[in-house]
Amino acid sequence: MGTALSATDFGQIKSRINSLKAQKAELGRHIAKARRLDPESTGSLIEQMKAVSDELKALQKTLKKRLKAVGEESDRTTRWSPELGTIPNAIGDQHVSQFKISDYFSDPSRKSAINKYVAEHPAGSIWHTVETVEFIAKTYGHPSRYLIATDATDGVVGILPLVQLNSRLFGNVIVSTPYFNYGGVLAANRSIADALLEEAAAWRQQVGADSIELRHVPDSKLGLKQRTDKLTFWLPLPSDSKDLWDSFQPKVRAQIRRGEKEKAEILFGRHELLNDFYAVFSRNMRDLGTPVYGKSFFGNLLDALGSQATLVVAHIDSFPVGCAFITGFGNRMEIPWASTLREYNHTGINMLMYWKVLELSIAKNCNLFDFGRCSKDAGTYRFKQQWGATPVQLNWDYVLNDGEELPGLNPQNPKFRFLIAVWKRMPVWMSRVIGPRVVKFLP
Numbered sequence: 001m002g003t004a005l006s007a008t009d010f011g012q013i014k015s016r017i018n019s020l021k022a023q024k025a026e027l028g029r030h031i032a033k034a035r036r037l038d039p040e041s042t043g044s045l046i047e048q049m050k051a052v053s054d055e056l057k058a059l060q061k062t063l064k065k066r067l068k069a070v071g072e073e074s075d076r077t078t079r080w081s082p083e084l085g086t087i088p089n090a091i092g093d094q095h096v097s098q099f100k101i102s103d104y105f106s107d108p109s110r111k112s113a114i115n116k117y118v119a120e121h122p123a124g125s126i127w128h129t130v131e132t133v134e135f136i137a138k139t140y141g142h143p144s145r146y147l148i149a150t151d152a153t154d155g156v157v158g159i160l161p162l163v164q165l166n167s168r169l170f171g172n173v174i175v176s177t178p179y180f181n182y183g184g185v186l187a188a189n190r191s192i193a194d195a196l197l198e199e200a201a202a203w204r205q206q207v208g209a210d211s212i213e214l215r216h217v218p219d220s221k222l223g224l225k226q227r228t229d230k231l232t233f234w235l236p237l238p239s240d241s242k243d244l245w246d247s248f249q250p251k252v253r254a255q256i257r258r259g260e261k262e263k264a265e266i267l268f269g270r271h272e273l274l275n276d277f278y279a280v281f282s283r284n285m286r287d288l289g290t291p292v293y294g295k296s297f298f299g300n301l302l303d304a305l306g307s308q309a310t311l312v313v314a315h316i317d318s319f320p321v322g323c324a325f326i327t328g329f330g331n332r333m334e335i336p337w338a339s340t341l342r343e344y345n346h347t348g349i350n351m352l353m354y355w356k357v358l359e360l361s362i363a364k365n366c367n368l369f370d371f372g373r374c375s376k377d378a379g380t381y382r383f384k385q386q387w388g389a390t391p392v393q394l395n396w397d398y399v400l401n402d403g404e405e406l407p408g409l410n411p412q413n414p415k416f417r418f419l420i421a422v423w424k425r426m427p428v429w430m431s432r433v434i435g436p437r438v439v440k441f442l443p
Contacts, residue, residue: 013063020056027052080243082236084390087218088122094188096157101199104130104146110156114148117156118186119330123217126308126329127180133161135304136178139297140440143207147199149192158187160196164207167441173407174204175213178443179293181232181336181373184214184397193222201399211407212399213443217392224397227406231381233371233389241362252351252386259352265315266356270302273311276320280313284339286431289420294436298325314353316344322353326360333361334370354387 027049034042104110111130118124126132130146137144142163149158161183166172177183187193197212204212214220217232238244245253267273278295285292302309308329314322324338335357340350361369371389374380385391398406423431 009066010063013059017056017059017063020052020059024049024052024056079246080238081247082388082390084234084236084392087392089218090123090184090216090220091187091190091193091222093190094157096151096188096192098152099149099157099192099195101147101149101195104148105144110148113156114146114159117159121186124186124330125182125332126305126327126334127177127182128159128161128186130161131304132177132180133163135300136163138304139300142178142440145200145203147196149187149196158185158192158196160185160200162200162203162212164209165441165443166207166209169438170441171407172207172209173211173213173443174200174207174209175443176200176215180215181334181370181394182215182217184216184220190221193220197222197399204399210400211404213407214397214399216395216397219395220397222397225400225406227396227398228393229375230373230394230396231376232373232392232394233384233387234392235358235369235371235387235389237358237362237367237369239362239365241359244358244362247388249386255348255351256355258348259350259355260348262316262347262349262352264321264347264349264352265318266353267313267315268310268360269313270309270311271299273313274299274302276313276315277311277323277325280320280323280341281337281339282432282435283341283428285435286426286428287342287424289424291423291435291439291442292431293439294432297436301325312338312353312357314340314349316347316349321347322349324353324357326357328361328364328366331366332368332370333357333364333366334372336372338372350383358387 027045031042031045031049034045104114115129115131118128121128133144133146136142142165144164145162147160147162148156151157160176162174162176163178164172164174165178175183176185185193185196187196200212214222214224219226238247248256274295278298282292282295298311302311305327308327310326310328312322312324312326313320321344322338322340324335327334327336335354338350338353340353358369369389371384371387373394374384381391400406426434
């Protein structure tokens with residue numbers, strides 16, 4: 001018999017069990033009587049009793065097993081599971097009869113209207129906001145523009161944040177938006193998007209930049225050359241953290257419990273945690289061979305994003321061993337940076353820290369958790385996938401001259417492999433001094 005149990009199957013098995021129980025009771029009476037009147041005749045009756053008992057036990061075991069299987073199947077079908085819906089497009093199909101393009105920096109009074117547009121746009125992110133571009137300009141002084149499209153009623157119908165990074169080592173490029181996972185154009189329709197890109201291309205020519213990089217999520221259908229080697233992971237969240245916990249594989253729950261056994265302390269805060277955060281983050285970046293942002297980068301970002309940004313630090317025996325920077329925007333929580341000290345990876349502290357961040361996200365009524373970008377099939381890919389998150393392809397568009405190739409700013413580029421190897425051997429203190437001067441030009 002299979003594991004499926006229909007009402008007919010259940011009735012037949014139950015009926016047979018009841019019949020066997022009646023036979024067993026009847027045989028018991030016959031055996032008791034035979035023992036009084038004719039003890040030698042009990043042998044065959046006992047054999048019959050044994051056969052009935054064996055069949056009864058087998059049927060009861062089968063029924064129990066199949067009822068358990070039905071219960072587990074029912075549990076699987078009724079238990080909450082993450083299901084990611086349609087990923088919103090950056091460019092809509094709304095009708096806008098007239099519009100014009102301008103630059104926010106020429107009229108800062110539009111700030112609240114722009115941020116309202118970004119917040120209400122389905123594809124808007126915290127990295128599209130005015131505060132993000134202002135933060136970059138304040139921290140690194142890069143030339144920046146924030147293009148906006150307004151309709152006949154002066155309402156915002158499109159935006160495009162742009163930052164120029166110009167260095168001898170990494171070239172002259174314009175990015176929307178550098179340092180972060182998302183950016184690119186947000187527009188009510190294709191005509192507005194094209195007009196914003198035309199204005200961006202004019203600025204590119206003016207400053208002699210080699211390319212414009214637009215960090216879109218789904219394919220924008222702009223017909224531009226694309227880079228598709230990066231992806232992110234999005235995890236829909238339930239309203240109750242218990243439902244999320246129950247959705248995890250047993251191995252994930254065991255790893256989280258392993259972290260709990262360390263009696264670790266997971267702290268959430270802001271500037272008061274910055275020193276501990278940076279101690280862990282900067283060391284981990286050195287170990288990866290990656291130039292690290294300065295501490296002021298994160299301090300300024302906390303100031304720029306206000307209550308939308310939080311630092312996370314994990315302590316074991318009062319020593320910082322893990323950290324994360326998380327941002328909340330609308331119904332989404334994102335973790336753009338996270339690190340743990342390698343010698344503590346065996347403790348499960350990273351799993352515990354992520355679980356506590358997920359719990360916080362649910363407590364703040366977020367319904368989507370963004371694990372941040374990674375490369376396909378990297379170790380971080382497998383780490384993010386184990387939480388039940390869905391991989392989401394990133395489509396980064398490039399405005400280039402005819403015949404030009406995509407920029408080669410990635411760790412796999414042979415040009416940078418030697419530099420990465422050298423960086424891994426650099427003292428941490430030195431990486432903290434040199435790193436910020438280098439990374440400011442890395443998009």
